[in-house]
Amino acid sequence: MTIEEKVGQMIQLSASEKKNLDVLEKWNIGSYLHCKGEQNNDLQKRAEHTRLGIPLIFGIDAIHGHCFENGATIFPTQLAMSCSWNTDVIRACGEVTAKEVKATGFHWTFSPVLCAGRDTRWGRIDETFGEDAWLCGEFALAMIEGYQGNGDFSSDDNILACGKHFVAYGETIGGRDAYDTFIPKRELFAHFLPPFEKIVKKGKVATLMAAYQAIDGVPCSASGWLLKDIPASWNMDGWIVTDWDNIRSLHLNQKVAENEKHAAYLGIKAGNNMIMTTFSFYLNTLELIQEGKVQKSEIDELISPILRDKFRLGLFDENRYKDFSQASTILGASEHWTQSLEASNESLVLLQNKNGILPLNKDDKKKILVTGPNADDFVAQLGDWSFGEGQSYMHDPNFQRKEFVSVLQGIQEEFGDTVVYNKGCDVIDTTNEDIEETTRMAQESDIVITVVGDTKSQHGEFYDRANLNLSGAQEDLLKALKKTGKPLIVILVSSKPLSIPWIKQHADALLVAFNPGSKGGVSIAKTLSGANNPSGKLTISFPHHVGQLPVYYNSYDGWHAGEHHLREGYHDIPADPTFVFGEGMSYTTFTYNNLKLTSTEISAGEMLKVSVDITNTGNKDGKEIIQVYYNDVYSSVTTPIKELCAYQKVNIAKGETKTVEFEIPFEEFSLVNEKLEEVVEEGEFELFVGASSKNEDLLKSKFIVRNTQVLRKLS
Ligand code: BGC
Numbered sequence: 095m096t097i098e099e100k101v102g103q104m105i106q107l108s109a110s111e112k113k114n115l116d117v118l119e120k121w122n123i124g125s126y127l128h129c130k131g132e133q134n135n136d137l138q139k140r141a142e143h144t145r146l147g148i149p150l151i152f153g154i155d156a157i158h159g160h161c162f163e164n165g166a167t168i169f170p171t172q173l174a175m176s177c178s179w180n181t182d183v184i185r186a187c188g189e190v191t192a193k194e195v196k197a198t199g200f201h202w203t204f205s206p207v208l209c210a211g212r213d214t215r216w217g218r219i220d221e222t223f224g225e226d227a228w229l230c231g232e233f234a235l236a237m238i239e240g241y242q243g244n245g246d247f248s249s250d251d252n253i254l255a256c257g258k259h260f261v262a263y264g265e266t267i268g269g270r271d272a273y274d275t276f277i278p279k280r281e282l283f284a285h286f287l288p289p290f291e292k293i294v295k296k297g298k299v300a301t302l303m304a305a306y307q308a309i310d311g312v313p314c315s316a317s318g319w320l321l322k323d324i325p326a327s328w329n330m331d332g333w334i335v336t337d338w339d340n341i342r343s344l345h346l347n348q349k350v351a352e353n354e355k356h357a358a359y360l361g362i363k364a365g366n367n368m369i370m371t372t373f374s375f376y377l378n379t380l381e382l383i384q385e386g387k388v389q390k391s392e393i394d395e396l397i398s399p400i401l402r403d404k405f406r407l408g409l410f411d412e413n414r415y416k417d418f419s420q421a422s423t424i425l426g427a428s429e430h431w432t433q434s435l436e437a438s439n440e441s442l443v444l445l446q447n448k449n450g451i452l453p454l455n456k457d458d459k460k461k462i463l464v465t466g467p468n469a470d471d472f473v474a475q476l477g478d479w480s481f482g483e484g485q486s487y488m489h490d491p492n493f494q495r496k497e498f499v500s501v502l503q504g505i506q507e508e509f510g511d512t513v514v515y516n517k518g519c520d521v522i523d524t525t526n527e528d529i530e531e532t533t534r535m536a537q538e539s540d541i542v543i544t545v546v547g548d549t550k551s552q553h554g555e556f557y558d559r560a561n562l563n564l565s566g567a568q569e570d571l572l573k574a575l576k577k578t579g580k581p582l583i584v585i586l587v588s589s590k591p592l593s594i595p596w597i598k599q600h601a602d603a604l605l606v607a608f609n610p611g612s613k614g615g616v617s618i619a620k621t622l623s624g625a626n627n628p629s630g631k632l633t634i635s636f637p638h639h640v641g642q643l644p645v646y647y648n649s650y651d652g653w654h655a656g657e658h659h660l661r662e663g664y665h666d667i668p669a670d671p672t673f674v675f676g677e678g679m680s681y682t683t684f685t686y687n688n689l690k691l692t693s694t695e696i697s698a699g700e701m702l703k704v705s706v707d708i709t710n711t712g713n714k715d716g717k718e719i720i721q722v723y724y725n726d727v728y729s730s731v732t733t734p735i736k737e738l739c740a741y742q743k744v745n746i747a748k749g750e751t752k753t754v755e756f757e758i759p760f761e762e763f764s765l766v767n768e769k770l771e772e773v774v775e776e777g778e779f780e781l782f783v784g785a786s787s788k789n790e791d792l793l794k795s796k797f798i799v800r801n802t803q804v805l806r807k808l809s
Pocket residue numbers: 155204258337338555
């Protein structure tokens with residue numbers, strides 16, 4: 095290969111601009127992203143006719159299903175799916191997505207997201223698996239297992255995954271997208287790097303995407319420590335792609351490079367293998383090589399894993415072209431929709447159910463008013479990254495997704511002709527003239543179901559929110575409906591937790607659906623009727639007020655927090671969030687007893703064995719998510735109040751008692767000390783087992799670590 099051909103392999107351009115397509119042959123482009131349908135074969139043919147005919151690798155943001163492709167199966171968003179706490183559901187999403195992505199000639203998805211969602215002002219909360227970094231790692235691993243399968247990338251079932259955004263992109267200051275992050279190295283090692291280490295070591299993830307932002311002043315894309323040293327310490331076999339035009343950002347926005355050539359230099363030295371959409375990178379890099387500032391051997395090193403993966407994908411062989419005649423039978427196949435429906439069923443979180451108002455008995459034939467701006471809105475229901483490249487089809491009224499069932503349609507289907515509907519108000523517009531008519535209809539009904547939340551223009555990249563109250567006239571609508579005295583059931587279809595203390599206080603029932611995907615309407619309706627017993631629990635807390643952010647369960651004790659582990663809050667709002675991590679109800683009830691530790695001491699190399707009895711004390715079969723937290727009571731550095739270290743989701747029949755066992759490895763109790771050592775420190779630990787992160791939901795025990803054990807030196 096000539097050096098020009100080699101540098102070309104580092105370039106990934108967007109297929110949506112003509113100038114990017116024009117340079118395909120001239121620059122021997124290595125990759126395109128966001129192509130459309132059969133465009134892939136045409137581009138592949140053009141690449142075949144270059145001197146060496148090196149095939150292209152195509153990437154796409156298929157992040158909760160192959161959502162840009164019309165006809166594909168759309169799953170709940172990552173945040174919604176995380177509330178299932180069910181790795182089988184998440185893995186299945188990965189498997190289905192991989193098949194559909196492959197069937198349309200793509201090879202690689204920019205998913206999963208491992209950012210922890212701790213500041214809900216951030217526009218991309220819906221893309222996270224919630225607020226707990228450890229749990230994010232567990233779920234990301236399952237998703238990657240689904241995408242990459244057995245690692246045979248020549249198979250129609252497997253694609254390359256991309257863990258993103260490396261690292262701590264969710265921690266940008268003030269929840270503002272792509273601003274700087276100020277997290278010290280110790281905290282990076284303690285919380286934000288371990289999930290990535292897990293997907294590299296256990297998941298053999300094919301690629302990572304460098305995050306947009308700087309950490310403590312050093313942009314991730316320019317950090318050789320982050321992109322080379324850290325992955326090397328994990329023996330990473332995969333490679334790194336930049337985020338969108340992030341090399342140019344080193345010059346344009348982050349200003350650590352004087353010009354785009356200097357930015358290319360920094361990007362190469364830091365170890366970015368593939369450069370997403372920085373058009374100037376190609377010519378600048380050739381100049382840098384000519385000037386002797388970049389060595390040819392550096393380029394060899396950067397492109398070799400990319401070429402290796404093109405071989406692994408079979409692109410030099412029979413997999414170069416895709417037979418699109420088969421795509422339509424794979425895209426949105428009925429078994430794929432079954433998986434999406436199951437994911438949605440398991441993801442719903444019941445947070446309130448006063449006097450057991452839910453489930454509603456269909457046979458009662460009660461008159462139901464369905465109202466609220468998100469009751470019949472596919473944009474709000476499907477969530478971000480579902481509308482085509484650049485989200486471009488979103489405002490086209492004719493654009494509909496296959497198999498889409500709105501909440502209204504689902505309820506009509508489930509409850510029949512006793513259902514009436516009026517939108518009530520808009521999610522953005524504050525005019526409330528429809529409220530009067532809706533209130534009149536409520537008075538003539540027996541039950542009111544109001545579907546509120548947010549919509550696409552209020553979240554996503556660039557769309558952070560300073561205000562997390564219900565927008566538009568939604569709260570006016572709810573208040574007016576409450577005044578009618580009719581039972582008020584609220585369904586929240588939103589991309590993220592909003593500040594909804596009013597709903598907590600006044601609604602009779604609250605079901606959270608985040609963005610439940612195409613089949614969300616079915617699962618919500620089946621949950622209202624009791625055909626689906628809700629089994630999701632929150633993976634993210636709901637702030638009482640936006641001023642409380644960031645608010646998450648595994649925070650640190652304030653000096654004034656006192657001995658009862660109360661969160662040190664603001665004096666003018668309640669100390670706790672409205673709803674907390676781990677919370678969620680079922681139509682049955684569970685009690686926890688007999689928390690046992692087989693040994694109250696643990697040493698290096700051992701497992702902590704824990705068991706607990708859970709009884710289904712209600713009159714329905716149900717699923718319970720049993721959560722295990724620990725706290726290192728006295729340690730050389732301050733540690734979180736409690737940290738999740740294990741969980742299980744278990745089916746328990748009515749009346750049944752199940753003994754659930756956990757084996758927790760010694761290493762789970764480690765911290766990172768001042769010397770940047772990962773260490774399990776001797777002394778007393780608390781262990782909590784129960785139904786949520788709330789103290790009152792947890793049984794408590796203690797154990798002792800006998801001898802301090804340094805596990806490794808980090809740096
Ligand atoms: C996002 C990435 C995404 C990429 C390609 C960026 O703006 O931050 O998450 O994969 O665009 O669409």
